[in-house]
Amino acid sequence: MDTSELIKKINRLAEGKKKLRIMEVCGTHTVAIFRAGIRQILPDNVELVSGPGCPVCVTNDDYIDTAIAYALEENFIVATFGDMLKVPGSRSSLAAAQAQGSNIKVIYSPLDCIKIAQDNPNKKIIFLAVGFETTAPTAAATVLSAQAKGLKNLFMLSAQKLVPPVLKFLLNSPDFRVDGFLLPGHVAVVIGADAFNFLSIPSAVAGFEAEEILLAIASVLEQIDNGRAEVANKYPAVVTAAGNVTAQKILSRVYEVADSEWRGMELIPNSGLRIREEFAKFDIEQVEPVKIEKVKKKNACRCGEVLRGLVNPTQCPLFGKACTPSRAVGACMVSVEGVCAAWYKYGSNNFRW
């Protein structure tokens, strides 16, 4: 079946149905959908909604404030993926701290921290361990590697999040109205497609090319059409039923499941990770805690509702006005994979809001 037939199939399946909302839960999907123009090509009654799929966007103010507090101290080097730099905390951002002279290094892989730690024996290196199940095992592997090398100056500031618990949380929210999920392909690489079997609505694990996303959308619509609800694996090139078992083992050796706070949502039970007692000496919050002032930010930002798929970015009064990618107020505008950033970049004039 080529693309045009696939689109015909999608149209056929959607015809005569009520308005259907399908949520993608992966920032890379959000961007791929915009870039390929998938929203424009779908039938009018099929709407794609972005969920909490960008780990940077769901990281809360307290975490950023804590990272900044460490960065401002002389004896620390903070190592981070680049997309964390501009995320606003309650008052400032890591980029602003960097401009003030803090030692913040952007790295590609958590393993890069090992070399930084070896090259700077008198400094304490903190890796900002943020991410979903895809990235979490890389931080765990880095801890094991640091332990094997006997490094004493490498630490994690951990705020990883887990996707299945937040999907469960969304499904149980009274105001949540979505008819199907496009599940994150690279999270499924690690946890396996079967980890999503608890879902009660039609779902498909999707790849990242335009046609792979269309295949997954067609699968969700087919399930709706047949009155079924299952987890279809539409990214079988790399996703297996059980996932990457080695990665799961390494992750659970270093980390245990814990409650976690998501930006714009609340404390979601068992939706995050914390370092196990056995590895406490790699957890900077246990080794050398910093105190931060808890601040409640007051502005009109609607990131929280955007992340839950309740409103579109354009329904936020700040969108494109006070909040733009270069001067972001909310986290969804910061990361290139954030929902608002994608709407801002690809949305204007290209499709009807």
Add this chain to the structure above:
Amino acid sequence: MCLAFPAKVLEVEGDLATVERSGVKRKASLMLLPEAKVGDYVLIHAGFAMQVIDEQELKIRDALVAEMNGAPRSVNLELGIRN
């Protein structure tokens, strides 16, 4: 954040591999994928190999990317690459 790309394993030394994609070589850790062998195509994320990729699927992806860059239509998603 979660940008993963496929690459070919050229060399393995302990838990570190040299991988190559479109002529670019870099090191990647095999800590999370110890079963990867020389010649395998693997998915790389944040410096770690995460999964072995089916070679036929990879060819389809490469052909899709080539199509986006203007190559003539060659992929049929259910039948694979047209010869």
